[in-house]
Amino acid sequence: MSLVTRNALIALGITVILAGTVALTIDYLNRARISELSNIENQISIDTLSLDTQFSLLEAAPCDSAASSTELTGELTDLGNRLSYAEDQLGTNNAQVTQLKQQYSLLEIRDYLITKQLSAACGTRPVTVLYFYSNAGDCSDCDKAGYALSYLRNTYPALRVYSFDYNLDLGALKTFITISKVKDSLPAFVINGKTSYGFTSLGVLEKQFPKGALSTTTPQS
Amino acid sequence: MFAYPFLFIAIFFESFVLVTLLSKPARDARGRAPVNINDISTLPSVAVIVPCWNEAATVAATCDSLLALDYPKEKLEVILVNDGSTDSTREAMSRFEGNPQVRIIHKENGGKHTALNAGIAITDAEFIGCLDADSFVEPNALREIIPCFADPQVGAVTAAMSVHQPKNLLQHMQNADYIFGITLRHAIASINGLYVTPGPFSFYRRTVIDKLGGFRYGHQTEDMEMALRIQRAGYGIENAPRARVYTKAPSTLTKLVKQRTRWTTGFIRNVLGEYRGLVGNRQYGALGVLMLPTALIAIASGIGLFFLMIFELARQTLSALQIRAGIPLSYSLLPHGSFSMFYFPASFYVLLGVVTILASFSLITIGKRVSKTPGSLALGLVSYTLLYGFVVPLWLLRATADVTLGKHRGWK
Numbered sequence: 213m214s215l216v217t218r219n220a221l222i223a224l225g226i227t228v229i230l231a232g233t234v235a236l237t238i239d240y241l242n243r244a245r246i247s248e249l250s251n252i253e254n255q256i257s258i259d260t261l262s263l264d265t266q267f268s269l270l271e272a273a274p275c276d277s278a279a280s281s282t283e284l285t286g287e288l289t290d291l292g293n294r295l296s297y298a299e300d301q302l303g304t305n306n307a308q309v310t311q312l313k314q315q316y317s318l319l320e321i322r323d324y325l326i327t328k329q330l331s332a333a334c335g336t337r338p339v340t341v342l343y344f345y346s347n348a349g350d351c352s353d354c355d356k357a358g359y360a361l362s363y364l365r366n367t368y369p370a371l372r373v374y375s376f377d378y379n380l381d382l383g384a385l386k387t388f389i390t391i392s393k394v395k396d397s398l399p400a401f402v403i404n405g406k407t408s409y410g411f412t413s414l415g416v417l418e419k420q421f422p423k424g425a426l427s428t429t430t431p432q433s
Numbered sequence: 434m435f436a437y438p439f440l441f442i443a444i445f446f447e448s449f450v451l452v453t454l455l456s457k458p459a460r461d462a463r464g465r466a467p468v469n470i471n472d473i474s475t476l477p478s479v480a481v482i483v484p485c486w487n488e489a490a491t492v493a494a495t496c497d498s499l500l501a502l503d504y505p506k507e508k509l510e511v512i513l514v515n516d517g518s519t520d521s522t523r524e525a526m527s528r529f530e531g532n533p534q535v536r537i538i539h540k541e542n543g544g545k546h547t548a549l550n551a552g553i554a555i556t557d558a559e560f561i562g563c564l565d566a567d568s569f570v571e572p573n574a575l576r577e578i579i580p581c582f583a584d585p586q587v588g589a590v591t592a593a594m595s596v597h598q599p600k601n602l603l604q605h606m607q608n609a610d611y612i613f614g615i616t617l618r619h620a621i622a623s624i625n626g627l628y629v630t631p632g633p634f635s636f637y638r639r640t641v642i643d644k645l646g647g648f649r650y651g652h653q654t655e656d657m658e659m660a661l662r663i664q665r666a667g668y669g670i671e672n673a674p675r676a677r678v679y680t681k682a683p684s685t686l687t688k689l690v691k692q693r694t695r696w697t698t699g700f701i702r703n704v705l706g707e708y709r710g711l712v713g714n715r716q717y718g719a720l721g722v723l724m725l726p727t728a729l730i731a732i733a734s735g736i737g738l739f740f741l742m743i744f745e746l747a748r749q750t751l752s753a754l755q756i757r758a759g760i761p762l763s764y765s766l767l768p769h770g771s772f773s774m775f776y777f778p779a780s781f782y783v784l785l786g787v788v789t790i791l792a793s794f795s796l797i798t799i800g801k802r803v804s805k806t807p808g809s810l811a812l813g814l815v816s817y818t819l820l821y822g823f824v825v826p827l828w829l830l831r832a833t834a835d836v837t838l839g840k841h842r843g844w845k
Contacts, residue, residue: 223449234784241779413759
């Protein structure tokens with residue numbers, strides 16, 4: 213075997229090893245991402261249960277615990293951002309991502325229900341947005357709608373936005389969609405119980421909100 | 434996905450160079466001692482030709498550096514060839530009139546190859562060197578070159594080039610590129626795969642030039658044409674990694690693109706023209722099966738990756754603009770989200786790119802160590818990383834367009 217051939221074979225081996233190492237590194241980082249997501253999700257799950265339990269314990273005076281709900285929404289937002297990034301990196305068909313999305317959706321529904329209960333008990337009027345999207349390639353305006361909602365959430369911290377993948381295979385979500393009477397014309401928004409479809413511009417979306425809802429403080433009745 | 438094969442080839446080639454550097458022929462080359470100049474009678478006679486066309490600013494310093502070479506005066510002659518310069522090159526050369534080591538030729542402009550041939554015609558030296566008039570040599574450079582001719586089958590020897598006093602970022606980038614070239618030339622010479630004997634301080638065996646004929650136009654790359662001719666004739670091209678020579682590098686992007694366009698068009702026209710038979714031909718060993726095909730692929734991949742980058746950039750910019758349309762600039766222009774390792778963009782493409790860059794850094798550092806080139810490389814590595822990938826496509830595209838359209842440009 214000539215020196216050139218020998219060196220070429222060794223170089224090929226090194227290249228394969230390097231490419232393999234890169235692939236393993238990416239796999240490791242993605243696993244670390246999933247693990248981090250799971251940790252966050254577990255923490256939120258505990259927080260939600262705690263809030264739920266707290267709410268049950270303080271039924272006589274539930275409004276005392278209202279502040280903690282807003283804090284949880286911030287954590288949910290962070291988890292949603294990370295989950296969205298992980299979905300971009302790992303693909304929409306990744307089993308772990310799908311499972312995390314299901315858990316995340318359940319947490320969102322739970323938080324939404326608690327918020328509604330608190331609202332009824334305490335007489336508050338939080339502005340809630342249920343946002344239904346699809347990333348199956350059948351919703352050309354979903355990216356724009358998602359970005360506009362991120363802007364609104366960032367500008368108005370009291371706004372409570374819950375995002376749901378309309379096509380996610382989760383019984384509770386399907387029931388939630390049925391109860392909310394949301395059709396598969398996406399993007400869809402349920403703003404304080406009022407449903408609307410499609411996204412054209414931020415201005416049009418803002419008009420869907422109740423008067424005075426978009427302010428930097430939580431509106432009170 | 435389009436970029437993966439090219440990144441894979443780049444890593445393979447860099448690995449190949451590293452492995453070849455560790456192989457015995459390269460180790461032996463590094464262990465080669467400089468020629469002993471005490472026994473004058475055994476030393477070969479050497480002539481260095483300096484072709485000049487409007488080089489008034491640097492030719493005197495170039496000639497001074499040659500006269501300072503650590504080599505017996507009676508064995509070394511310098512031939513300055515004024516190739517019809519229109520500036521004060523004639524006056525600059527006149528300083529050396531009367532120096533017994535220097536011969537001066539003034540001729541009508543005919544191109545670099547004619548200047549070199551004019552110099553060859555008046556000397557009987559056993560080894561003939563060339564030095565561009567904007568380059569300067571280290572005193573020990575010739576002593577490093579001569580032992581490389583020990584094998585009678587060696588037809589030419591190349592030196593170790595770096596940039597003379599780089600000042601701006603573009604010149605530092607070229608310095609890193611040149612030092613990368615030192616490693617590459619040293620490794621590839623050990624398997625006889627060189628296809629260019631650069632203008633700065635390459636040497637030729639007189640008998641080989643007599644046999645193959647003098648320099649030709651060679652599509653403005655007479656050094657490449659001569660190297661390919663030497664290889665086709667079955668001779669070897671060696672490298673002396675410690676024979677340091679410093680050359681002036683273009684200071685502006687326009688000049689750099691013009692210079693590299695000339696090199697690239699010369700390569701394409703020579704290799705796909707008269708020397709097409711060498712490409713992929715096992716008879717020519719590493720040159721035929723590895724170096725020439727890899728160089729052609731490098732040109733294609735450079736252009737391909739450039740268009741891919743432009744396409745991706747345009748696509749993502751358009752998408753970002755569409756998504757941000759109607760959102761206040763105070764929000765849309767600022768980055769959002771936390772700076773966490775979680776968001777580290779560890780894609781296969783990015784990490785392979787990082788591996789390629791790190792391997793390049795290793796090869797550049799090795800080149801500096803092997804050649805003992807002085808100076809810091811910090812700015813060179815920074816500018817090489819930040820600029821090189823963006824400027825290379827400029828001359829690759831221009832050269833490919835010129836070859837395709839049959840366009841010929843001037844020298845300077």
